[in-house]
Amino acid sequence: MQYIEPHGHMVSRVTDDYERMAIAGCEAICEPAFWAGFDRASAQGFYDYFRQITEYEPKRAARFGIRHYCWLCINPKEAEDMQLAEEVMDLIPQFLDRPGVLGIGEIGLNKNSRNELRIFEKHVQIAQDHGQLILVHTPHLEDKLKGTRLIVDALKNFSGIDPSRVIIDHVEEHTIDHVLDQGFWAGITLYPESKATPARAIDMFESRQGERIWMNSACDWGVSDPLAVPKTMQSMRLRGWSDEMVRKVAWENPATFMRQSGKFPL
Amino acid sequence: MPVRPVMSDMTTKWEPPQTVNLVDLGFMDARSKLIDLAAFLDRVERAGQQGDFRVQALRRAINCLETDKPGRAREVLLSFSDPSTEPIPQALTQGAVGAWKGE
Numbered sequence: 273m274q275y276i277e278p279h280g281h282m283v284s285r286v287t288d289d290y291e292r293m294a295i296a297g298c299e300a301i302c303e304p305a306f307w308a309g310f311d312r313a314s315a316q317g318f319y320d321y322f323r324q325i326t327e328y329e330p331k332r333a334a335r336f337g338i339r340h341y342c343w344l345c346i347n348p349k350e351a352e353d354m355q356l357a358e359e360v361m362d363l364i365p366q367f368l369d370r371p372g373v374l375g376i377g378e379i380g381l382n383k384n385s386r387n388e389l390r391i392f393e394k395h396v397q398i399a400q401d402h403g404q405l406i407l408v409h410t411p412h413l414e415d416k417l418k419g420t421r422l423i424v425d426a427l428k429n430f431s432g433i434d435p436s437r438v439i440i441d442h443v444e445e446h447t448i449d450h451v452l453d454q455g456f457w458a459g460i461t462l463y464p465e466s467k468a469t470p471a472r473a474i475d476m477f478e479s480r481q482g483e484r485i486w487m488n489s490a491c492d493w494g495v496s497d498p499l500a501v502p503k504t505m506q507s508m509r510l511r512g513w514s515d516e517m518v519r520k521v522a523w524e525n526p527a528t529f530m531r532q533s534g535k536f537p538l
Numbered sequence: 539m540p541v542r543p544v545m546s547d548m549t550t551k552w553e554p555p556q557t558v559n560l561v562d563l564g565f566m567d568a569r570s571k572l573i574d575l576a577a578f579l580d581r582v583e584r585a586g587q588q589g590d591f592r593v594q595a596l597r598r599a600i601n602c603l604e605t606d607k608p609g610r611a612r613e614v615l616l617s618f619s620d621p622s623t624e625p626i627p628q629a630l631t632q633g634a635v636g637a638w639k640g641e
């Protein structure tokens with residue numbers, strides 16, 4: 273069955289992964305800007321990274337019939353250095369009109385520090401000024417609950433930000449209700465040890481009746497599985513889901529959210 | 539500024555899944571994870587490492603399973619979480635360890 277991978281860091285994956293994903297039914301991959309596995313030394317490193325995800329990765333994906341889209345920002349792991357963050361944010365507007373750029377992301381918090389929060393708010397301002405969608409990364413493990421609350425509070429302070437144009441990713445059982453109840457979209461990440469397993473993701477979809485939720489593998493530099501979405505679709509069938517409902521969460525939901533960018537044609 | 543497209547109202551309405559035997563589907567997996575957890579606690583105790591704050595956090599989290607109400611996964615996650623609400627002055631590390639160490 274066809275599906276969309278709405279969050280994959282393909283710069284960290286081998287070309288064979290594109291092939292495996294295409295065989296599994298993947299039609300589109302969306303790549304949020306994130307950490308590169310190491311801290312970049314200068315804004316120039318980000319300039320090249322933005323070129324990589326706006327120019328080169330779409331070509332690599334196209335060889336397998338997959339459409340590639342991306343999101344731009346400096347991620348919170350590297351946002352403790354305010355000067356670097358400012359320089360990188362100055363680079364973003366020149367890339368926003370490129371055809372595959374869906375919005376600002378994945379911005380958010382990592383250790384819930386003051387500087388991370390300042391840089392998060394500056395990105396939200398860029399999104400508001402340029403009418404962009406927002407994709408938010410929430411912190412890992414013990415930091416997730418606090419970070420998610422801080423993020424929701426900060427977003428609510430922007431009168432020009434419509435929650436239905438913001439997705440807050442990596443939710444788990446203790447954060448999903450807060451995100452959805454405030455009108456935002458929620459992303460569930462399928463990750464081997466942290467975040468969610470297929471079984472837990474399905475539980476969350478069922479308890480919220482599939483509303484405003486997407487699922488992703490967030491495949492990246494860590495141990496992760498680029499086929500986590502189709503494997504979860506298979507688990508959904510074993511859990512009694514109809515093909516129509518599987519399609520709703522694996523295709524219709526991510527497409528509905530991303531079509532708001534005006535650049536996502538599926 | 540790009541024009542905001544109209545959000546489609548044509549999304550498929552939710553229909554609940556057919557009833558399946560969830561115990562058939564999940565029991566062996568849950569059993570295996572529980573035995574792994576028990577063996578982990580035995581292992582760290584034999585090595586004298588049961589005082590580690592992460593092991594202590596795990597033991598507190600296990601208490602969340604005793605309840606008769608649903609919401610156990612949420613309670614376990616909450617028990618591992620930093621309950622504070624103010625941003626920290628500065629990020630001194632980049633990673634997280636899975637359990638809140640306390641102030």
Ligand SMILES: [Zn+2]
Nearest residue numbers: 304306378490
């Ligand atoms: Zn990511």
